[in-house]
Each structure stands twice: as structure tokens, then as C-alpha cells.
Amino acid sequence: MADALRLFFLGTGAAVPSLRRALPTLAIAFPAETILCDCSEGSQQRLMSAGLSAARIRHILISHLHGDHIFGLPGLLTTQHLLDRREPMHIWGPVGLRLYLEGIASATGHRTRFEVHIHEWEEEETGEVQLERFSFSARRLEHSKPCYGFRICAHPRPGRFDSGEAERLDIPEGPLRRRLLDGESIALADGRRISPNQVVGRSRAGSCIAYCTDTRPCASGVELARGADVLLHDSTFGAELQSLAEETGHSTAAEAAMVARAAGVKRLFLWHLSGRIGEAEDQALLEQARALFPESHLPEDMTSWSLPLVREE
Numbered sequence: 001m002a003d004a005l006r007l008f009f010l011g012t013g014a015a016v017p018s019l020r021r022a023l024p025t026l027a028i029a030f031p032a033e034t035i036l037c038d039c040s041e042g043s044q045q046r047l048m049s050a051g052l053s054a055a056r057i058r059h060i061l062i063s064h065l066h067g068d069h070i071f072g073l074p075g076l077l078t079t080q081h082l083l084d085r086r087e088p089m090h091i092w093g094p095v096g097l098r099l100y101l102e103g104i105a106s107a108t109g110h111r112t113r114f115e116v117h118i119h120e121w122e123e124e125e126t127g128e129v130q131l132e133r134f135s136f137s138a139r140r141l142e143h144s145k146p147c148y149g150f151r152i153c154a155h156p157r158p159g160r161f162d163s164g165e166a167e168r169l170d171i172p173e174g175p176l177r178r179r180l181l182d183g184e185s186i187a188l189a190d191g192r193r194i195s196p197n198q199v200v201g202r203s204r205a206g207s208c209i210a211y212c213t214d215t216r217p218c219a220s221g222v223e224l225a226r227g228a229d230v231l232l233h234d235s236t237f238g239a240e241l242q243s244l245a246e247e248t249g250h251s252t253a254a255e256a257a258m259v260a261r262a263a264g265v266k267r268l269f270l271w272h273l274s275g276r277i278g279e280a281e282d283q284a285l286l287e288q289a290r291a292l293f294p295e296s297h298l299p300e301d302m303t304s305w306s307l308p309l310v311r312e313e
């Protein structure tokens with residue numbers, strides 16, 4: 001798909017890796033850049049298996065500082081150094097991220113040749129952060145440790161220019177058309193005024209992905225996911241382990257489905273699946289979610305999902 005972004009479910013498990021499910025990491029591949037959400041152990045090889053180059057990663061978003069989400073980070077940075085990376089890397093996450101990375105750097109004496117910018121979040125929410133190819137916002141969720149969910153959106157695109165209509169209105173090619181495309185009204189030589197909405201369609205919103213791992217169902221998760229194209233939500237347990245989900249700050253598949261429904265997302269992927277969920281239990285988990293939100297899916301590791309960069313109208 002041209003002009004698409006693709007989600008790679010590099011690891012869909014939780015806490016303890018199994019042969020079937022690695023620890024949680026999502027790669028979002030834009031045409032010229034890949035974003036990582038969390039970076040669990042083994043992520044480097046999984047990126048390679050998915051045909052993704054770590055050299056194209058410029059931003060890594062870390063949800064929280066539990067080991068199952070971050071133990072791949074130092075290894076990935078070290079490899080990039082050995083491969084002579086020069087491009088800066090930005091790593092975003094809760095307070096403590098700097099201590100973690102600098103502690104490892106100091107214990108091992110390892111420094112990277114490229115710049116590593118660590119951005120720590122102290123507030124409950126970040127507001128919208130605009131970057132070159134996408135924007136994101138992060139909000140505190142409800143977990144046993146400060147944990148953030150993300151909403152990541154491709155940039156909107158301007159509306160399409162209707163050159164047929166421009167011909168009909170006798171608008172000459174060149175700077176006047178450019179100004180209309182930039183949202184300005186223009187005056188033609190014969191005195192007529194043309195406004196942009198006569199020849200330019202409505203701007204098209206970028207696709208949005210919400211990533212809410214390691215959390216109880218909560219209002220912040222719903223806000224992040226509001227109207228999103230895709231939501232990945234903590235679904236650590238099935239309904240029979242509801243009390244364990246509450247004790248450990250996680251969600252059941254049914255709770256994830258309720259968040260998806262409240263937020264009006266297009267599609268839910270159950271995420272952060274406990275090792276207790278064997279192949280035999282998959283179907284039950286999916287049924288519990290689908291009873292509340294029919295567009296629920298249970299991804300296998302190393303599968304992917306494509307969506308257009310901008311929403312089609």
C-alpha cells in the first residue's frame with residue numbers, strides 16, 4: 001500500500017517471554033521512519049526478522065520502567081553505535097529513564113558516538129508533541145508504576161486541489177493556485193475573488209494509533225483512544241482472572257473491549273497477553289472481547305497490520 005503506515009507486532013506477551021509470545025514491543029513503520037513503542041529484550045532480532053532497519057528509528061516511546069518493556073533498549077543503542085550510527089536518537093518516557101540508561105552506561109563504560117536525547121515526562125500528560133513526520137501525546141494510565149499511554153498520529157494532509165474547477169474558473173497556473181492551496185483567498189485580474197474552498201477539498205486527517213499497555217481500564221486510556229483507527233490495549237488476562245487484573249494493575253480482554261467501545265475506535269488489538277494464555281485460551285479471550293466490541297483482534301507475534309497515512313473520506 002503506497003502512503004501507508006504499518007504496525008509490526010514484534011512482541012505481544014507480558015512479563016515472562018514464551019516461545020510463542022515475546023515481550024511487548026510495537027514498531028510503527030512510516031514510509032521513511034520507524035517508531036518503537038517500548039523496547040523489550042530481543043527487539044533487535046525481531047526488527048531484523050520483520051525487515052525493519054533500526055537505523056531508521058529516531059524516536060522510541062517508553063511506556064514505563066518495568067523490565068519487560070525496556071530491557072532491549074541498551075542493546076539496541078550499543079548495536080547502533082557499533083554500526084557507526086551518527087543520527088541522534090530521541091527516547092521518551094517517565095522519570096527514571098535517564099537514571100536507567102545512564103546507570104548502564106556508567107557500569108559498562110559504554111558511550112554512544114551519536115547523541116541520545118532523553119525526554120522524561122513529569123506531568124500527567126504531555127499535550128501534543130509535533131515531530132517531523134508525526135505527532136504524539138502521552139497520558140498517565142493506571143498501573144503499579146507510573147505508566148503512560150500514547151496517541152500517535154500521522155500529520156494531516158491538505159485537501160486535494162480540483163484543477164478541473166480551477167480551469168473552469170480561469171485561474172492561471174502558478175503562484176495564484178499555490179496561494180489557494182495554502183489557504184489564501186486571491187483576486188483575479190478581472191476583479192473576481194476566489195476563496196480556497198472553491199477549489200481545494202477539506203484537509204484529510206492523519207491516521208491515529210493508541211497504545212495503552214499495562215493499565216486498568218481508565219479515562220486517560222479512553223481519551224487517548226478517542227476515535228483512533230487502531231487501539232492496542234492491555235488484555236493481560238481473561239475474565240476468570242478479573243481479580244488478578246485488578247490486583248496487578250492490568251486489564252482483562254473484556255475491559256479492553258469496553259475501552260475500545262467507549263472511545264469509538266475502529267479496531268482493537270488485544271495486547272500484553274499473559275503467558276497463562278495458551279493457544280487453547282486464545283479463542284475464549286477473543287470471544288470475551290468480541291461480545292462487547294466486534295472489531296477485536298488477537299495478534300500473533302511478528303504479524304503486521306497496514307493502514308493508510310491519511311483517513312480516506
Ligand SMILES: [Zn+2]
Nearest residue numbers: 015066068214
Ligand atoms: Zn508489562
Ligand SMILES: [Zn+2]
Nearest residue numbers: 064066143214
Ligand atoms: Zn508493567
